[in-house]
Amino acid sequence: MRRHISDEDLSAWVDRELPSAEFSRVEQHLKSCDRCRMLERELALMTQAFRSAERLSLPPAVWPRIESALQASFPGEQVKRRFDWLRWPQFAISARNLAFAMVILALLGGLVTVFEYRMLRQNEIAAIVEIDRAHTELVAYSPTEYNPFRFSIGKSFESNPFAQKGLMDNANPFRPLLGNR
């Protein structure tokens, strides 16, 4: 004689809480067993009746009571209201922070500018020193031959800015090196 489904399993079946293997077994059994099917129907109807019972909606009086009790238990600043972020003291603190940040940024900007200027100036001085060093070396090597503008004197007099009339003697820094040329 085949075994009926236990009432406990039928109860879990009605709640769709049986594991899948058990579920198939119960499903198959119910197709062929009148006794279990009737019991299952009865449990399902009862469940449906209980589930269809009126659901009470949220009582309106409770939340205000909870809110005031919360306010009483967290005195002062701990309970933040919906638009608290717009309130003056908080906003004032933000403005102060903003001003502070701007001052810090301006100071940092000034420092960077001064540093960059000093770096440029140092590079410029280094370049002048280097030119001077090269020039001194070349002059020492050939005091009569060295003239950076000499190549243009022979070809086009006009291309040498220092060879122009009236400027040659005064404006050419290499003039003393040119001798009688």
Place this chain on the structure above:
Amino acid sequence: MGGDRKVGKLVEGARSGNVAAYQSIYEQFGARIFNFLFRLLGSREEAEDLMQQTFLIALKQIGTLRDAEQLESWIFRIARNEVYQRFRKKKVESLDDKALETDARQFEEPRLGANPERMLLNIELGEVIQRVLRGLPVKLREVFVLAVIQNMSYQEITKIVGRSLLSVKTDIYRARKHAREELRKYLSRQSDLGSRAEQR
């Protein structure tokens, strides 16, 4: 997933003391908790009272909640504890089935008045349900309300009542059996009353 993220944000807001987050939590879970309390206690006034108590505790202690996803079952657990405390206050010495059953039967017994037959015939489904629930020991009543009325999964119920899955399954079955007997008694009483009324 989206719902979980929303609950997570609400919990985060409530932890930082944001009253709008408190209110959203109350609005989201309040109705289910209130119905649970009402079905366990059988009195609207008492359910409102414990509802306030439950949410006050939950919102004050929300910082202790470790997993935001467990918020609902956590609030249910608080509500359940409050119900048990209420029963204890009502001079219930122990929480074993027998004592609670006695208590449940004493709890808000319907006043039948001068014309009990007529009154019983006029009882609506909601009242029948409350009568059946009152007849259940609290241990069975709570799982019955959660599984059958609130349509919660057995797994969720284990988290609320703190019992094993097997124990929850058995208790739900026992509660169903009990409820079925109560319903049968009620229906046969009703049909007796109906036939007596016809004989007159």
